[in-house]
Amino acid sequence: MASRSSSSHPAVAVRGLERAFKGGIKAVDGLDLEVPEGEIYGFLGPNGAGKTTTVRILVTLLRPTGGEARVAGHDVVSDADAVRRNIGVALQEAAIDPLMSGVELLRMQGALHGMRGSEARGRATELLERVGLTDAGGRRVGQYSGGMRRRLDLAMALVHRPKVLFLDEPTTGLDPTSRNALWREVRGLNDDGTTVFLTTQYLEEAEQLADRVGIIAGGSLVAEGTPAELKSRVGEPTLHVDLAEGADVPAARRALSTVGPLVDCADDARVAIRAARGKATVPDAIRALDDAGIAVESVEVVSPTLDDVFAAVTGSTLEGAGGGAADGETAGVGA
Amino acid sequence: MIAAAARESRVVGALGRRALTLQFRRAQLLMPTFVLPLFLLAVIASGTSAGRDLRDFPEVSSYLGFVVAGTLLQGALLAGLTAGIAMASDIEGGFFDRLLAAPVRRTSLVLGRLAGTLGLAVLQMAWFLTVALIFGASYPGGVLGAVGAAILAALTAVGIGGLAIAIAIRTGSMNLMQSIFPFVFVLLFTAPAFFPRDLLTPTLHDIAAYNPLTYVVEGARGLLQDDASLGDPWLGLAAAVGLAAFATGLAVLALRDRARRT
Numbered sequence: 021m022a023s024r025s026s027s028s029h030p031a032v033a034v035r036g037l038e039r040a041f042k043g044g045i046k047a048v049d050g051l052d053l054e055v056p057e058g059e060i061y062g063f064l065g066p067n068g069a070g071k072t073t074t075v076r077i078l079v080t081l082l083r084p085t086g087g088e089a090r091v092a093g094h095d096v097v098s099d100a101d102a103v104r105r106n107i108g109v110a111l112q113e114a115a116i117d118p119l120m121s122g123v124e125l126l127r128m129q130g131a132l133h134g135m136r137g138s139e140a141r142g143r144a145t146e147l148l149e150r151v152g153l154t155d156a157g158g159r160r161v162g163q164y165s166g167g168m169r170r171r172l173d174l175a176m177a178l179v180h181r182p183k184v185l186f187l188d189e190p191t192t193g194l195d196p197t198s199r200n201a202l203w204r205e206v207r208g209l210n211d212d213g214t215t216v217f218l219t220t221q222y223l224e225e226a227e228q229l230a231d232r233v234g235i236i237a238g239g240s241l242v243a244e245g246t247p248a249e250l251k252s253r254v255g256e257p258t259l260h261v262d263l264a265e266g267a268d269v270p271a272a273r274r275a276l277s278t279v280g281p282l283v284d285c286a287d288d289a290r291v292a293i294r295a296a297r298g299k300a301t302v303p304d305a306i307r308a309l310d311d312a313g314i315a316v317e318s319v320e321v322v323s324p325t326l327d328d329v330f331a332a333v334t335g336s337t338l339e340g341a342g343g344g345a346a347d348g349e350t351a352g353v354g355a
Numbered sequence: 356m357i358a359a360a361a362r363e364s365r366v367v368g369a370l371g372r373r374a375l376t377l378q379f380r381r382a383q384l385l386m387p388t389f390v391l392p393l394f395l396l397a398v399i400a401s402g403t404s405a406g407r408d409l410r411d412f413p414e415v416s417s418y419l420g421f422v423v424a425g426t427l428l429q430g431a432l433l434a435g436l437t438a439g440i441a442m443a444s445d446i447e448g449g450f451f452d453r454l455l456a457a458p459v460r461r462t463s464l465v466l467g468r469l470a471g472t473l474g475l476a477v478l479q480m481a482w483f484l485t486v487a488l489i490f491g492a493s494y495p496g497g498v499l500g501a502v503g504a505a506i507l508a509a510l511t512a513v514g515i516g517g518l519a520i521a522i523a524i525r526t527g528s529m530n531l532m533q534s535i536f537p538f539v540f541v542l543l544f545t546a547p548a549f550f551p552r553d554l555l556t557p558t559l560h561d562i563a564a565y566n567p568l569t570y571v572v573e574g575a576r577g578l579l580q581d582d583a584s585l586g587d588p589w590l591g592l593a594a595a596v597g598l599a600a601f602a603t604g605l606a607v608l609a610l611r612d613r614a615r616r617t
């Protein structure tokens with residue numbers, strides 16, 4: 021009954037959350053975050069950062085060893101059932117029975133949420149259409165491609181029209197087309213009012229989808245903000261030009277400096293500039309070099325990666341992130 | 356209250372249906388539950404029907420009709436074991452997480468799996484009794500006796516299923532479940548599945564008295580042969596119901612414990 025007033029609290033509220041596993045690994049270590057209703061929150065972090073552990077706690081599959089978490093206004097431990105009624109979950113490994121058909125799985129999921137047979141059937145048809153699996157619905161899931169499985173998994177998470185949707189790395193392993201389709205779907209759901217908590221290792225995904233991004237490393241948040249805010253900490257994309265053999269490097273540097281500010285480059289045959297407009301900078305750069313009569317071997321635009329965001333907020337690389345969590349916190353606050 | 360019960364019963368129904376459907380789609384589960392017990396029946400019926408000529412072997416209308424009760428019991432054991440294997444597979448594969456994240460009573464997750472086992476066992480028993488009938492078994496107890504025997508065996512399947520599920524939930528390991536397989540035969544042969552209790556060796560005879568399956572198989576035999584001296588159906592029912600209730604309780608406890616531990 022407490023859920024009547026649910027619109028007044030955040031969709032996800034996490035305070036001092038901790039989870040230690042046997043052997044002393046603290047997968048989540050003092051996590052604080054808050055996701056208001058209606059937001060798409062991107063939870064970004066490298067392998068082993070604690071994303072899945074956090075999600076599993078939020079969806080009541082794992083108990084925290086410290087701190088607290090509330091989802092849709094309900095405590096994930098003491099009021100787990102109320103949480104379960106309000107959430108949809110698509111876990112990292114989409115566990116779907118290869119021997120069942122899409123329709124069968126959706127109907128079973130409907131029954132798990134208290135639907136009657138006819139209601140569950142109707143909802144299954146509706147959702148299959150929504151995720152573009154109408155034709156494949158009767159086929160066994162074992163024959164589905166990775167992208168189809170992901171979409172079915174999403175459809176299953178939506179059966180009961182959840183308020184808060186948890187997606188753990190929904191697009192890992194998908195090709196660009198499938199990834200785009202899934203992004204569109206997630207945006208559509210959010211437009212309909214669903215709060216989305218999504219984990220990802222891809223900066224681009226967070227940028228494309230998330231209203232706000234939290235970066236997790238070593239089990240705690242090292243930075244948080246809108247994608248634009250985070251990017252501004254890292255800086256802009258850079259344009260790298262590899263010069264042809266024997267090219268006049270100083271002349272190339274002069275020519276390119278008219279296009280954008282020069283960036284230091286370790287390689288002598290390479291010149292780099294900041295490219296605020298990303299790939300749109302390429303034609304200008306080529307023209308400037310051409311006008312100066314400089315032969316170019318290749319050009320590439322390098323956008324900041326998660327690694328760069330990491331380096332910027334934590335002062336360490338992704339590989340070193342596990343151990344660098346403590347520095348990360350101070351750097352994150354200071355940045 | 357009633358709405359909640361109706362809701363949970365839909366959950367149990369849906370999970371039971373899924374369990375049964377998968378049972379028939381997985382050949383490696385179908386063989387042991389529907390075929391293996393018939394092999395053993397064929398071997399026993401052809402090789403040991405001489406046992407019938409032994410002194411003290413009870414007067415029965417057909418030897419096949421006598422030993423088929425053991426086949427029912429074996430089917431029940433294997434149906435129960437596959438429930439555990441399927442549960443372990445759900446846990447290992449992550450499907451069980453999907454169920455755990457749904458707003459359903461934990462008890463319903465156990466009951467749903469066992470509903471599938473009950474359905475499976477009823478089909479098995481009908482199949483075994485029919486095949487034996489075709490090969491010459493006679494059931495003086497008639498249809499009612501056969502139905503009664505099938506119910507006893509199906510309840511036993513639920514009991515064994517509950518034990519297997521409890522182990523699966525505690526360990527979450529497919530390998531372990533599969534390695535329990537031989538143990539099933541220990542349970543089978545420490546009950547008078549294919550011989551009357553009085554013909555068992557003294558040690559086995561004593562052990563059999565403590566094996567609840569003894570009373571199930573004897574009760575089923577009494578019903579099939581319409582002969583109370585072969586076994587007391589009520590004692591069989593008490594053993595089967597007792598085992599089922601006890602084992603279901605164990606499985607529910609295991610699930611609660613698991614939730615607390617994870």
Ligand SMILES: Nc1ncnc2c1ncn2[C@@H]1O[C@H](COP(=O)(O)OP(=O)(O)OP(=O)(O)O)[C@@H](O)[C@H]1O
Pocket residue numbers: 041042045046047065066067068069070071072073074112221
């Ligand atoms: N059940 C477990 N027992 C012991 N350690 C665990 C367990 N689950 C996770 N861990 C450890 O906790 C840490 C965080 O794992 P987690 O799966 O949450 O990371 P993640 O951010 O989801 O990584 P990925 O991107 O690879 O999915 C890792 O060091 C992992 O080894």
Ligand SMILES: [Mg+2]
Pocket residue numbers: 071072073112188
């Ligand atoms: Mg993960």
